[in-house]
Amino acid sequence: MDRLSSGGLVPDVSLDRTSPVPLYYQVATRLQQQIEDGSMPVGSRLENEVELADRLGVSRPTMRRAISYLVERGMLIRKRGVGTQVVHPKVRRPVELTSLYDDLLKSGQEPRTEIREIEIRPATDVVAEALGIAFGTEVTWIERLRYAGDEPLAIMHNAVPLDVLPLRREDLERSGLYDLLRSAGHVPRMANQIVGAKNATSAEGKILGESRGAPLLTMTRTAWDAGGKAVEYGSHLYRASRYSFELNLTS
Known part of the structure; x- marks a missing residue:
C-alpha cells in the first residue's frame, strides 16, 4: 500500500x-x-x-x-x-428507494424546502393511472423547490392520495415526504422509476438558476407500501450540473 x-x-x-x-x-x-x-x-x-x-x-x-x-x-x-x-460536488443519488431529502441528509448537506403549491385537486389521467385510482379522485398535489444548502437543486411535483396521508405545508417545510409517509405507517417498499433528460424551459431555468436550454434530469416514480397500496406519485426535475443518479452493476 x-x-x-x-x-x-x-x-x-x-x-x-x-x-x-x-x-x-x-x-x-x-x-x-x-x-x-x-x-x-x-x-x-x-x-x-x-x-x-x-x-x-x-x-x-x-x-x-x-x-x-x-x-x-x-x-x-x-x-x-x-x-x-x-467546484461544487454533484449530489450523487444511488438508484434505490430513498427520497432526495434522505440522500441530502446522508451526504452531509442541508436540505431546505420551499413549498410553491399545495392543494387538493382531482387526479389527472396520468396521476390516476399511476396510483391505480379512478380519474378525478381527489389527491393532494404538491410543488416543491428543494435546496441543497442555499442552492436550488430540484423542482418536485408529487400527488398523494387523501386516504394515505393528510399533508400540511408546515410539515413538508421541515421534513421529507417519505419521512411523513413512514410516520403515517405507509413505508414505501416498492417503486417504479423512470429516469430521463430534457432541456430547461425559461421558467424552469429561472427557478433552478440555470440558463434556458440547460440539461435537466427527469425522474418519475410511483411508490407502494408493503400492502401494495400506491402512496405517492412523483415527477421531478434535477439540475444535471449538480446532480446525478448512481448505479452499481454486477454480473
Missing part, C-alpha cells in the same frame, strides 16, 4: 497497486471523497498534473485520466490561466 501525505491541496491519497481496480479510478475516487468531505474546499486549485503524477508515483496519462473523470462528473473544472479547481 502506497501512501502520500501532502501539505497542499491533496491532503492524503492511498493507492493499492495490488488491487485490480485501475489506478486512475483509485486516484479519482480518493480525490472525490476529499471534495465531498470538505478536505478539498470549493475554489481550491490542484497542483498541475505533472507534479501530482510524480508525487503519487503514477504515469501522467493515469493522472490526466483521473482528473478528466472528475471534470466529467462536475467536481473539477479546468480554467485557462488558472488551472484545475474544485
Whole structure:
C-alpha cells in the first residue's frame, strides 16, 4: 500500500497497486471523497498534473485520466490561466428507494424546502393511472423547490392520495415526504422509476438558476407500501450540473 501525505491541496491519497481496480479510478475516487468531505474546499486549485503524477508515483496519462473523470462528473473544472479547481460536488443519488431529502441528509448537506403549491385537486389521467385510482379522485398535489444548502437543486411535483396521508405545508417545510409517509405507517417498499433528460424551459431555468436550454434530469416514480397500496406519485426535475443518479452493476 502506497501512501502520500501532502501539505497542499491533496491532503492524503492511498493507492493499492495490488488491487485490480485501475489506478486512475483509485486516484479519482480518493480525490472525490476529499471534495465531498470538505478536505478539498470549493475554489481550491490542484497542483498541475505533472507534479501530482510524480508525487503519487503514477504515469501522467493515469493522472490526466483521473482528473478528466472528475471534470466529467462536475467536481473539477479546468480554467485557462488558472488551472484545475474544485467546484461544487454533484449530489450523487444511488438508484434505490430513498427520497432526495434522505440522500441530502446522508451526504452531509442541508436540505431546505420551499413549498410553491399545495392543494387538493382531482387526479389527472396520468396521476390516476399511476396510483391505480379512478380519474378525478381527489389527491393532494404538491410543488416543491428543494435546496441543497442555499442552492436550488430540484423542482418536485408529487400527488398523494387523501386516504394515505393528510399533508400540511408546515410539515413538508421541515421534513421529507417519505419521512411523513413512514410516520403515517405507509413505508414505501416498492417503486417504479423512470429516469430521463430534457432541456430547461425559461421558467424552469429561472427557478433552478440555470440558463434556458440547460440539461435537466427527469425522474418519475410511483411508490407502494408493503400492502401494495400506491402512496405517492412523483415527477421531478434535477439540475444535471449538480446532480446525478448512481448505479452499481454486477454480473
